[in-house]
Amino acid sequence: MTAAATIASRVGITSTVSSTFYDKTVTNGGIEVITETIDAVRSVAIGIWFAVGSRDEGPAEAGMSHFMEHMMFKGTPTRTAAEISEHFDRLGGELNAFTSKEYTCFYARVLDNHVDDAMEVLSDMVTSSLLADEAITSEREVVLEEISRHDDTPDDAIHELFASTLLPDHPLGLPVLGQRETVGSFNNAASVDFHRRHYVTGNVIVAAAGNVKHEQVVKLVERYLKLPEGPRTPRGEREPEVASALRVIRKETEQAHIAWGVRGLRADSEDRFTMSVLDSVLGGGMSSRLFQEVREKNGLAYAVFSYHSLYLDTGQFTVYVGTRPSNAEQAITIIKREVDKITESGITAEELDRAKESMKGSLVLGLESTRARMSRLGKSAVTNGQLLSMDELVERVDAITGEDVQALAQRLFSGPQVLAMIAPLDAEDVAHLM
Secondary structure (H helix, E strand, C coil): CCHHHHHHHHHCCCEEEECCCCEEEECCCCCEEEEEECCCCCEEEEEEEECCCHHHCCHHHCCHHHHHHHHCCCECCCCEHHHHHHHHHHHCCEEEEEECCCCEEEEEEEEHHHHHHHHHHHHHHHHHCCCCHHHHHHHHHHHHHHHHHHHCCHHHHHHHHHHHHHCCCCHHHCCCCCCHHHHCCCCHHHHHHHHHHHCCHHHEEEEEEECCCHHHHHHHHHHHCCCCCCCCCCCCCCCCCCCCEEEEEECCCCCEEEEEEEECCECCCCCHHHHHHHHHHHHCCCCCHHHHHHHHHCCCCCCEEEEEEEECCCEEEEEEEEECHHHHHHHHHHHHHHHHHHHHHCCCHHHHHHHHHHHHHHHHHHCCCHHHHHHHHHHHHHCCCCCCCHHHHHHHHHCCCHHHHHHHHHHHHCCCCEEEEEECCCHHHHHHHC
8 A cells, every 4th residue: 555545544535646845635624735744853834824815805804814814813712812822832832824915824833742732723723713802803903003004114015005006906906904994894793704704625725844744744634623614715816907007105204115017927927937037137136236226336225126926817026116205216217227228138147147046045045944845835735836846946947048037028028017106206206207
């Protein structure tokens, strides 16, 4: 009997798949379990991922995914909120969660002899949260303060402003934190209904990495993670319509916070590795063109960088710079000039080599953490992504050419462009930069 068949006979699963570095099982209840065993460490990171984020919310429940992340820590019939925190403190472990536009994750990182304990408490939190009125009332205020803090931090708020300007009619343009009006109305009935619809077996993936065996994690999921059975919630994936747009929020800030960019790539795009090289060369570090031109040569900014986000049905490529309002025009001009240079002339062989080596180094160093490895497994599974081994990743990176980067730049930057700003300026002041 094979190892896969042995596991199947013990826990009644529907299928098990093994690769060179991970094992994946779908239980007969419909929960996907994916693990990577690393014998050389003593820690285990385990995460319960739900395929629900801000893109999955209705107009009246904007921010509910993030709010539910908070509420899962507020107590169950067997544990108070304080007891949940104290439990992981006693284990010497880490307990946390996060919400994005496409998923919510609850995770713990503990010593390998505490995996059973960690999985039991995590499962209790996400399956049996009381969602009590008193806790909802107090946590509403906490999240409203979080929204206020975000709005008072323009170098954070500018990124949500850019996304909503780039994708105004698409759910990916919605803020993860939600709106004050919707969050302020959340109550027990709305919370229970949201949990019932989204916290079901088809929407959940359990990912673990570290000194743990796949069979052990499958058994723990079968034993503790008792969720209602249900299919993956349809996400209504669609390619968004994007148009050139300018959006300026006038605010008396010391700096003009600027985000310029375009529509990017889907998460399953074959060009996603080329996108990473383009990002690195343009604004990915201290040797990037934007850092050198905007900061080092012209002294226009302390922070200037680019980044890209990949989603199920679209993506975004964004450049951020914070500069004095009097320097905003010059900074934007340099950004667009450097973009034009890449589309017209490509990148140098030295830039290509440096970006590729940087990417490979980041991949290897990033995967020295069990939490990072767990996150790679979980994020890939919850967004229907492709899981590649380290050797496969390196091969993909090594295969990128300068011509690939220039062709992608020409494709991306020839389309509609979006400029968003939070600054003591009016739209009329910068309209000529579009």
